[in-house]
Amino acid sequence: MLRRDALSWLCVWLWLWLTAAWPGAAAARAPSIAERLRDDPDLSQLYALLERTPAANSTLAYRQATVFAPTNQAFQNFERREIREDALMLYHMTNTAHTLEQLGGSVLSELDGSPPLWVTRRRRPGASEEVYINNALVLAARSNFVTQNAAGKQHVLHVVDEVLTPVTTSATAPxxxxxxxxxxxxxxxxxxxxxxxxxxxxxxxxxxxxxxxxxxxxxxxxxxxxxxxxxxxxxxxxxxxxxxxxxxxxxxxxxxxxxxxxxxxxxxxxxxxxxxxxxxxxxxxxxxxxxxxxxxxxxxxxxxxxxxxxxxxxxxxxxxxxxxxxxxxxxxxxxxNTVKQFLEEKEDGPLYKFYEVIMDLGGDFMQRITNMKELTLFAPSNAAWTDAYINKLLQDKPRLREILDLHLVEERLPVEEIVKNNKNQLFQVPTAIEHKNLYFNVIPGDHNYTLTVEGGGVNATVIQPNIAATNGIVHIIDRVLGVPYTTVKEKLATDPMLNQTFHLGETDHFNEQLGDKSKRFTYFVPRDLAWKKLEIRFPSTHKKLFMKDYNYHVRQILERHLVVSDQAFTMANLKLRSQNNTEVLPTIRDHLRIKVKELEKKPDEKHQPPGYVIEWEGEKVTVFRPDVECTNGIIHVIDSVLLKERDVSVTGSNAAAPLLLSHLVMLVTAWLLL
The missing domain is CATH 2.30.180.10 (FAS1 domain)
Structure with missing residues (x-):
């Protein structure tokens, strides 16, 4: 072994002496791997390691080779362990030359025992193919450097962004x-x-x-x-x-x-x-x-x-x-594990911030979870609690308890059941707060689907579904429900079932006012299904509403649905105010006269329907989603448009008046010029 090392060093010394003595010889060839490492300041740590590893220099002198060179930053991030320097260097080399295109599923390293280096190829959407060696990304722009040694053997250099770490025995091992x-x-x-x-x-x-x-x-x-x-x-x-x-x-x-x-x-x-x-x-x-x-x-x-x-x-x-x-x-x-034990299991686990909030709040929320035989918990991720708007909430204990209850459903709901129930209608389930439901939407994708859940006006995505426990299921979501972070305008723009109302409001800049954070809005918003019902009931009226000539009258109809006051009105509040008399609300247009009644829950209904109905001008309008909270008001999603056919037929004739008048003026002008 000593003779082999001495011979290796002699060959390297002779080669360096020859290239120094005859500079033209060095100029006529491509730089060697060692020279390339030496001349690149970002690869100096691997070059120093190469200098101290005779076996690696021997491979470079006599055989083909591929070297995977970690950057200096990779070495700085490397967690030093009980790995011999020569073993670390040899694990970054093979005795065959492979460009990136030639790499198969694995290559054998030069380390004793020839442990493999595993090759993974990944193509991200819209990006070029990535190549990984074990867990390290090959920096393609700095790789595929091909050269030869003095013996004519091909060498290839690739630069990687992590140090490749072999499995090694500990210092105390026999x-x-x-x-x-x-x-x-x-x-x-x-x-x-x-x-x-x-x-x-x-x-x-x-x-x-x-x-x-x-x-x-x-x-x-x-x-x-x-x-x-x-x-x-x-x-x-x-x-x-x-x-x-x-x-x-x-x-x-x-x-x-x-x-x-x-x-x-x-x-x-x-x-x-x-x-x-x-x-x-x-x-x-x-x-x-x-x-x-x-x-x-x-x-x-x-x-x-x-x-x-x-x-x-x-x-x-x-x-x-x-x-x-x-x-x-x-x-x-x-x-x-029970749901409680899952939350407690790891102090820095995926839900540790949610667990901390529960424990800081005190009260019986955790005890309630423990006693329930069947439950589903929509648990906000650790990242969900870092948003700035959450900080004030953590100081308001009564409000925080309401928020926690909004995430709790008293039945077992795997994702498959939610998707199944969502096929023919938007699925909803009651939460631990009376009259507060969760609403689900399934968004199909190319190969899968995305499940979203809305509670208290906040739309969250289920990012980790179906975590099983002995007494229920946990779904991890990416937002805290019930803590609004959008204005009325932003909510309309992003809610998939309110597209039609948002579209109509855009035509005459009606929606612009809904972003005003100094006001408090109560907006009775017809969902898309409500406009469909209107089209069936009054087809000509529906057609006129979506014509440009009727923008002014569309605005008047939307104004009937929008209440502006010093406060936003919840459904429970409106029900209380209209118990004895019709409630008169100040809309932008004039006044909205309504009565609000609560629907009785049917004993055989597993999932409670919407809890309120609005009586307006002899009609009963179901509230599909009450109390969608926003930063500057509340949206109540309703199943019918507050509209009579006369609203458009009368205003339609008025809309034609300016056009008729202009024609009359043109005729009179032409007659006078004769």
Missing amino acids: AQLQLYNPDAFQFLNQSENFDIGKHRVRSFRQRVYFNKKESVFEALGKFTFFVPVDEGFKPPPRPEKIDQKVIDGHVVPGHVLFTRPTPAGQAFDTLAFGDMLRVSVSLAKESDGKIYVKSDTILGDKSHGNGVVMAEIVHPNIPVKNGVVHLIHRPLMVVD
């Missing part, structure tokens, strides 16, 4: 266990001897032995393994639930999924995906940098319930001979 290319089973079997920080995986290993599933981790090919650490096996009944199918649900065949190149939300079938049981996994990436894996039991059985289980990846991207291993904080597929 010499005979210095494994550089373990498969997943060897990693699991000798986990105490590998450098994985404080984590231990004995409990999962014991369940693998007990269920005779060693072959799953020894198999040749491409796999992704999710391995729960020991801390995740509490409380005590949990280990017994790790059976053969659950172990299979921790393994993805045919894919080596490193965290960065794997698209968030894309589902991958596990070994537990078959005819009788169907389990897939996907990654979820939080704004705080945490990465979670979700198992989704799409089709369960008596031992494995349907739903999603989330686990944080606490030590990601451990490359092994047959794929990659991720250590996770708890087992997948196992549903043994």
Whole structure:
């Protein structure tokens, strides 16, 4: 070995001396890999590592090579671990030359044991293809540098944005266990001897032995393994639930999924995906940098319930001979927590800010969740609580309690049931606050759908659905419901069921006033279905309203629906005010005379219908969505337009008057000129 190292250094020294003695020789050839690294100030740390690694210089002198060069910034971000410098350098090299186009699914590194470097290609919409080596992105514009060594062997240099980290044994491991290319089973079997920080995986290993599933981790090919650490096996009944199918649900065949190149939300079938049981996994990436894996039991059985289980990846991207291993904080597929326990489970988990708000509030909200046999909780994500408009809310305890109740539904509602109920009508369910419903909308996509939920005027997107608990389901949403953040104008512009009213209001700049934050509006807004009903009932009237010549009269009709006062009126308030007499509200046009009555809930109705009806000029108008709160008022979405046919027929003749007058003037002028 010493002779080989000495010979390598002699060859390198001779080559440098020759190029110094005859500068023309160096000018006639392309720079070597070493020279390229030396001359690029952003690659100086790898060059220094190369200088200290004789074996790497030997490869460059005699063989083909591909070098993956991390930037200096990558080294600064690198978490120093028990990795020998020569091992780190050799893991960034192969003894074959590959341009980016020539790279296959993996290449063998120069490190002892030839552990593979895994190659992932990803094409984002509207962007060029990205190439990743393990978890590092290849910087394509600085890569594909091709040159030759003195022996005519081809070399290729690629620049990457992360240091490639091999799996290494710890300093205390016995010499005979210095494994550089373990498969997943060897990693699991000798986990105490590998450098994985404080984590231990004995409990999962014991369940693998007990269920005779060693072959799953020894198999040749491409796999992704999710391995729960020991801390995740509490409380005590949990280990017994790790059976053969659950172990299979921790393994993805045919894919080596490193965290960065794997698209968030894309589902991958596990070994537990078959005819009788169907389990897939996907990654979820939080704004705080945490990465979670979700198992989704799409089709369960008596031992494995349907739903999603989330686990944080606490030590990601451990490359092994047959794929990659991720250590996770708890087992997948196992549903043994209540909703309360899920919220409490991890102090820095995906809902820790929501949990803190609940605990700071005090009261019986958490106790209520604990006592409920069936519930669905729409839980705002950690990021949802960082918006500035939330700060004032946190100081108002009574209001905050109302807000929390708005997120609670007293029945189990998986996403599939919501989508099913939403096919023929917009689905709504009552919350823990009387007369406050949640309204759902399903937005179809190319390959999937997006589910939104509205409560108290706030429209939120479900970003993590169907997290299963023993007494219910948790859906993680991206906003806090019931805390308005849009004006009346902005709400109209963005609500998918109010398009027609918004469109009519745009034609004569009627909507401009609705953004005024110094006023308080109560706007009775006909939903799109209301305009459809009007078209069926008064087709000619409907047609005229959407003609340009009738803009002025459209404005008059919209003004009838808009109340401007020193306060905005909720439905409960209007009901109280009109109990004995007709309530007269000051609209922009004149006055709106209405009575508001509350509908009785039918005993056989599982989901309560809209709770109010408006009586106006002998008609009963159902309030589809009451009390949609905005920053400058309230919207009540109604099922009919407050309009009589005479409103347009009379004003229509008036609209024609200026035109007739102009024609008369032209005729008189022509007659006088004769």
